[in-house]
């Protein structure tokens with residue numbers, strides 16, 4: 560049934576996943592080419608960013624092929640649609656996130672010059688957030704919301720860590736670093752708060768269809784990976800230019 564009556568993605572959902580797969584592959588290529596235009600020592604962030612979009616590309620390849628999912632019994636039947644008794648849960652998302660979200664946070668932490676013990680604490684919170692989200696998604700009963708609550712608590716702590724203690728750190732390194740770090744940190748955290756919203760409507764409450772889930776998560780992932788990557792790399796270039804006092808000279812020759 561094209562109306563997605565059994566809780567699975569349809570051909571349209573699959574096509575969207577293929578499109579995002581193409582975007583992730585394209586951005587991976589661009590980040591690698593961009594890296595090669597730089598001296599060797601300036602490349603690490605380009606490589607980390609490229610590996611993030613590369614992992615996402617594989618996850619999207621999997622979902623577009625209708626793989627990496629399991630039918631999970633639903634607690635709430637979607638109203639208006641004669642939905643099935645199960646929903647297609649893409650656990651492959653969480654395999655992607657468990658690899659890529661720590662890298663995204665690490666890039667942010669290194670931009671602020673955070674000490675490693677702070678970075679590791681943030682990464683630990685991140686693992687708690689993703690794993691509780693996965694377990695909650697696979698649980699049928701309302702205990703899933705317990706896992707969801709643990710995950711949200713972890714996200715709140717991450718938000719607090721990257722905005723407050725870390726911004727003090729960035730300030731010590733320099734006003735330019737601080738300014739850019741705050742912008743990047745706010746972009747990340749505002750975006751990341753939309754993920755639990757998507758989860759609540761999809762894996763959690765079974766409120767929207769699997770095709771709508773594809774749209775919601777795809778938009779978030781494109782903003783959180785390739786777009787975030789471009790902003791981060793541009794910020795790094797700006798910071799370096801400002802350090803050399805060349806910012807205006809190069810932008811406005």
Ligand code: RET
Pocket residue numbers: 656659660663688689691692693706707709710711714751752754755758779780781783784
């Ligand atoms: C879950 C459910 C449990 C509660 C919370 C969640 C947050 C997930 C986030 C995911 C971010 C993913 C990114 C992917 C990159 O493309 C696991 C949905 C808080 C914030 C940035």
